[in-house]
Amino acid sequence: MMHTPKAARRxxxxxxxxAAGIFxxxxxxxxxxxxEATAAPVEATxxxxxxxxxxxxxxxxxxxxxxxxxxxxxxxxxxxxxxxxEKDRLVSGSVxxxxxxxxxxxxxxxxxxxxxxxxxDGWDIEPGASLELMPGxxxxxxxxxxxxxxxxxxxxxxxxxxxxxEIEVEVPVMxxxxxxxxxxxxxx
Amino acid sequence: MQRILRRVRIPALVGIAVIVVALALGCREDAPAxxxxxxxxxxxMPEVNLVAGDGxxxxxxxxxxxxxxxxxxxxxCPDLCPLAMSTLGNAYDRLPAEVRDGVxxxxxxxxxxxxxxxxxxxxxxxxxxxxxxxxxxxxxxxETLASWGIHPERSATGANGSYFVSHPTRMYVFNRDGxxxxxxxxxxxxxxxxxxxxxxxxxGND
Ligand SMILES: [Cu+2]
Numbered sequence: 001m002m003h004t005p006k007a008a009r010r011x012x013x014x015x016x017x018x019a020a021g022i023f024x025x026x027x028x029x030x031x032x033x034x035x036e037a038t039a040a041p042v043e044a045t046x047x048x049x050x051x052x053x054x055x056x057x058x059x060x061x062x063x064x065x066x067x068x069x070x071x072x073x074x075x076x077x078x079x080x081x082x083x084x085x086e087k088d089r090l091v092s093g094s095v096x097x098x099x100x101x102x103x104x105x106x107x108x109x110x111x112x113x114x115x116x117x118x119x120x121d122g123w124d125i126e127p128g129a130s131l132e133l134m135p136g137x138x139x140x141x142x143x144x145x146x147x148x149x150x151x152x153x154x155x156x157x158x159x160x161x162x163x164x165x166e167i168e169v170e171v172p173v174m175x176x177x178x179x180x181x182x183x184x185x186x187x188x
Numbered sequence: 189m190q191r192i193l194r195r196v197r198i199p200a201l202v203g204i205a206v207i208v209v210a211l212a213l214g215c216r217e218d219a220p221a222x223x224x225x226x227x228x229x230x231x232x233m234p235e236v237n238l239v240a241g242d243g244x245x246x247x248x249x250x251x252x253x254x255x256x257x258x259x260x261x262x263x264x265c266p267d268l269c270p271l272a273m274s275t276l277g278n279a280y281d282r283l284p285a286e287v288r289d290g291v292x293x294x295x296x297x298x299x300x301x302x303x304x305x306x307x308x309x310x311x312x313x314x315x316x317x318x319x320x321x322x323x324x325x326x327x328x329x330x331e332t333l334a335s336w337g338i339h340p341e342r343s344a345t346g347a348n349g350s351y352f353v354s355h356p357t358r359m360y361v362f363n364r365d366g367x368x369x370x371x372x373x374x375x376x377x378x379x380x381x382x383x384x385x386x387x388x389x390x391x392g393n394d
Contacts (some may be wrong), residue, residue: 064270067314069307073266104345108268114338115268115374116354117344135271136375138262142266143350177274177378 054082056125056164063155064135064176068148075106076140076157076171077133082125089162090131091122093140099155101144108137117141122162135176149173222370222387223380225358230367233360234335236296236325241309246294246322250365255291255389256362257372260338261355262299263311270315272374277315279381287389290364293319298340298355299330311353336360363388 061078082088093103106117123138127133132140140157151171160166233248236258240246248256261269283291287298295312297303300323303311323329333340342351360381361370361384369388374380376390 064266066266067263067270067311069263069310072265073264075266098289104287106267110357111354113356113358114341114354115357116268116342116343117265117352136268139267143345173373175274 015041028178054167055082055086056088056167057081057083058159058167058169061126061157061169061171062174062176063142063149063157063171065151065173066145066149070125072145072148074100074142074149074173075135076142077135077176078140078169079130079132080125080159082127082131085127085165087124088127088164089122089124090159091162093158094158094160095155100142100146103157104141106139106141106144108123108139113122151175206294222384223376224361224370224384225370226370227368230363230365232366233362233368234332236281236322236332238296238329238332239305241305241312241321243305243325246320246324248362251292251294251362252338252366253290253364255364255385256366257291257293257385258360258362259293259295260298260333260340261295262297262340263300263307264350264352264356268374269355270278272310273315273319275374275376275378275381276319276359278378279385280316280318281384282378283386285375287386290389294322295319296322296333296340297329298333299353300324300326361385361388363391 058079059079059081063074063076064074066072066074076093080090087170090105092105095103105120105122107120108115109118119141120138123131140159142157151173154170155173156168157171158166158168221345236246236248238246248258259269259272260278261272263269273295280288280291280293293312293316297308303321303323305321305323308323310320310321312319330340338356339353343354344351357374358371359374360368361372363369369391370384372384376384
């Protein structure tokens with residue numbers, strides 16, 4: 001039995017990969033409360049060889065380029081998916097002082113013919129669900145920029161989740177036009 | 189044989205006549221295919237007599253002969269206002285040159301306490317150098333907006349006295365006679381904004 005035939009070995013390998021896959025899917029949430037979850041944006045296709053994928057997946061993150069006024073703001077958008085088995089919640093964000101003064105979570109509400117931004121204390125993300133932060137809707141506000149955000153810049157944003165803890169992401173600065181605009185108030 | 193021909197010919201002629209009339213009527217009805225809310229009949233809005241970014245007086249009535257798009261927002265606004273302004277910039281770029289020369293985009297601040305004419309000039313220039321930023325004495329700006337039924341409200345944020353302001357969801361489009369013709373939803377696609385602006389411009393050219 002020392003020399004397993006090639007075909008059999010291949011079968012065992014496939015079985016092992018499948019098992020690892022099932023294991024990773026079933027147990028993907030438990031290790032994420034540890035420091036391990038400091039992942040860069042993760043692709044939807046988890047690598048089988050890797051340990052359990054982080055429960056929180058952050059995709060399509062970007063921040064708006066700014067005109068370069070005194071004391072200006074920007075907003076960051078992303079699609080945040082909960083790949084785990086427990087509910088999580090985005091509760092806050094932060095950036096280094098060299099980037100901006102503070103970070104808040106905001107939503108846009110329509111009141112009759114008027115619109116306004118309102119600060120919120122977080123958004124729940126159910127297992128398997130995605131939180132969409134998009135222009136005209138929910139967004140991560142970055143206030144009191146130290147310097148103008150120019151297309152091509154990047155900065156580090158730390159997002160804090162109730163379960164997954166702190167996740168650092170590199171955010172590219174882009175020109176953000178209308179595409180993917182939310183209907184204000186639709187998230188409520 | 190002749191009867192058959194006649195039978196064929198008469199319905200054919202009637203058919204052609206119907207098609208011609210339908211086309212004529214159809215063309216007339218299809219012409220104003222606006223994506224935006226149409227103001228019918230076009231109405232006059234209270235005068236705006238404020239200050240443009242270059243420090244010169246800005247009067248809405250001085251813009252007659254052009255199609256004027258007015259957006260009311262503020263520069264400390266990081267999400268909706270830049271989105272609306274980039275939509276207008278994008279729509280403006282799509283206009284044929286002759287139409288573009290006859291369209292003026294104007295942003296009036298809803299936050300005159302912070303947005304001086306200079307700040308407005310710098311802000312709108314980021315979206316298109318031809319756009320006009322308008323502010324002025326804060327009390328006068330707010331009175332003007334109130335005369336249009338716009339009442340911006342502040343909401344505080346943070347400890348350093350910074351605040352956000354509520355502002356209208358719609359942009360105002362004035363025809364070449366200076367009358368309010370359309371109200372554009374802030375989330376309309378640039379393609380539709382451009383085609384609406386061109387339609388208003390062509391109305392004045394018929
Ligand atoms: Cu905001």
